[in-house]
Amino acid sequence: MIPIFSRLFQTSSLPFPNPSKRCLQIANRPCAITVLHLRWLSKYSHVSTPSTGADAAFILHQTAWALRRKNTSVSQKSQRKKTISRPILSSTIASVPIVKTAMKLCCMRVVTILCGTGKNCVYRGIIMIADALKQQVCNTIDSRRDEIIHIGESIMDAPELGFKEQRTADRVKETLEDLDLSYEEGLALTGVKAVLRGAKPGPTIALMGELDALQVPGHPRADPKTQAAHACGHNAQIAGLMGAAMGLVQPEITEHLAGNIVFFAVPAEEYVEINYRIGLIKSGQTTFLTGKQELVQLGQFDDIDMAIMIHTTGPDVSAGSMGLSPSSNGFVAKNIRFLGKASHAGGSPEKGVNALYAAQLSLSAINAQRETFRDEDCVRVHPIITKGGDLVNIIPAEVTMETYVRAKTA
Template identity: 30%
Template structure:
């Protein structure tokens, strides 16, 4: 009787091990096995980019892939967003994983065979369209995560919610979308999300690495519109009018004193930038109006409040001193909060990242003045936003093509690390319980 019992015990142990394929080694094996698929998805998305709230082709590809895995799918969230729900075989927390889908109005200049040839009309102008920030990579990586985790469904201790989000890069004035709209439409409810994880690939960070930062990781952003109104006159007789161009020049210079003279720069950085100025159409006519567009980046609510107040004060008082008038709209069309990684959650999950990538490949990063609307999820639930290396091995970070430019380039060999990281974050968090 002993031998049959022993055989039965051995068989049970074998079945148990097969029934629990959630080790990091197993995740790595399954991720590596679909690397070619992930790269193919990315190259297809790259060749067929779509602007925010127009990601119709991309979202349909994603939805069909999730459905093919047996994942419950909801289409049309915040216009073109896709949400997938994977219920594990065991009870536990709900983890959300997010990827953004939109491209940018940038004409591609890279020599890759899958370069975008797409063009469209944006804000009244004919523009090229390009995945110049890596969102094509994010979609492909999260599709890979969905494939790996769905194959482990029976042994997941909880539920995974896959969020494929449109319009992260912002929208023209008057349109709604992005993470803020997805939150408003209940993406973090039914079932209620306990933690959210996301990633962003970086062209200047070495492939094979992950970087992170507890607390404020990326800046809050407010865009602004400044309209300066003077009185038009002949360019030869400026004394007969009120020059809004000279007034605007004074405003631009004075705005730079906010960071240099009003901000406690040893505590937090900030940026005040004017990125566009439009006024006049002829060399000998002083125009009536000048319109400026700009951005404010901050890392604390107090700094944000102070800078906004100072911007309004400088603009209106400088205009008044020049006998002009000025109006400030801030935010004008977009406001993103600080991308704030919950420090307790970071401490809890850091060992997972180190075990996934190797401790030497997990890097504490500096705060960045770029912004991310992942912050809207993190306002509601604890979250971590990590950064994935996309710079080819041996490449110079200083010479890496910047994000949002025609030459933006990503090394695809780092994609599976992103898949492994998101899979392991979800699995380990769920296994720990709330």
């Protein structure tokens, strides 16, 4: 984190203490913000757990903290000067509905950071200016509450899978047009990107929301044809993203901002329909299997210094609350093919080699290893058989399996 914050806030000569420790020390209030450090391409916030999309808690990551310094005279007699480092932080919001929390957290962080590079932003002044701006942003968001919730509900009722989110992208574009924000579309097939430019130069901060849904057969609000459902709460992300745009787009806000804000609706976060995505790669439509990877290689993050996003979590956390998550699991995906020999299952089964039995043996072998997994490593292996044979009266000659192997990366 040090290089990017050093560059953004012109504090390259300052020592940076432990950001996590410092963040908790200042006024005993943690800075609830999720940072995607694009230089390392590390996505810190990802929790794929079911949510109703109504009220939920947030899993947010502790941010690095930013310092700004101001040279002030120590005494007129000695004319000595010293550098004073001040934290640029402010309060967070808790115990409010999911969409409002998402928008306000994002807006508050953006206003604090971007105002921190303006010419009027000197220690106490920055807090006063930022607080007033944030209150105005929050008031605007509150006044459009019903409209924002409607966006989230309409997306909930029209879930789409990754790289196919045409209707969801259209909903984003309609809202941006209503706000007189120009945008790029069709990025990584369905992504939408708008830029709100501040009055002064400074860093570019992106607010991100994910467009896609999961496949959840039996979900009460699943699409009956595709079985797609917003069980991961991405509809709330997009509603929050659009609400943040509504709050920040006002001229009386942007005239105080030093830097730019990107509103970025990104496709294909969920790692599903792998065969379909492999087909996209083979046909030259994409290069990678997920949306953010594709957007990075397209250069769509080259003009972005930092990105912020939120994610819902499940019902095991009190509704209307938020939390900090220190890290997430990494994972690898495996596609496995078992080959045997076909034969008539009734007439001459002894002449066949049953590939399904081999697949079953592999599952048993994996399960036999589970007792060796340490709890602190958070290992998860969850395979499914995607093809178990062709006909019931034929010994299976080909069986395919798909699995994730998740665990801590360090």
